[in-house]
Amino acid sequence: MSKSNSALAVHFSSKKTDWETPQDLFDQLNREFDFTLDVCANPDNAKCDFFFGPQLPPYTFLDGLTLSWILPGRERNCCWMNPPYGREIGKWVKKAYEESLKGCTVVALLPSRTDTRYFHEYIYNKPNVEIRFVRGRIRFVGAKSVAPFPSMIVVFRPR
Secondary structure, three states: OOHHHHHHHOOOOOOOOOOEOOHHHHHHHHHHHOOOEEOOOOOOOOOOOOEOEOOOOOOOOOEOOOOOOOOOOOOOOEEEEOOOOOOOHHHHHHHHHHHHHOOOEEEEEEEOOOOOHHHHHHOOOOOOEEEEEOOOOOOOEOOOOOOOOOEEEEEEOOO
16 A cells, blocks of 8 residues: 555544544534434443444444334434444434434434435435535544544434
8 A cells, every 4th residue: 555545544444433422513403403312322422311322342232223213202202323433324324214204303423425325315315304514524522633524414304
């Protein structure tokens, strides 16, 4: 790998996939949406009292990909989703879209990768989906610098 290619490699891979949402960004969106469930969290970075987590080592708890995001006994369900930014992200976007069709509002922080299959199948031109592109780059909690990619907030609304 050439020197220029190895310098770029950092932008396209990371051993860490569960980057924590900056609190100020979450607070701004929470004021608007009043979240009831964080569907991609662990005990160290959960943004809501109720949370599910991706089955990422070393965590083994309620898996947000397999459970319903509609909490029983709630008049409304509004979920926060900052999914793992690895190869599984498409599964999380699909799940968010499917849960919105069941009556759940899902607000997702995603990399702005408009060339992906999941973007075209579950986000782009869907009547119940709103895209908000984030100005500038996000600095995730614990990161040494800003993200090497642009981000977007995607709102999946119930039909």
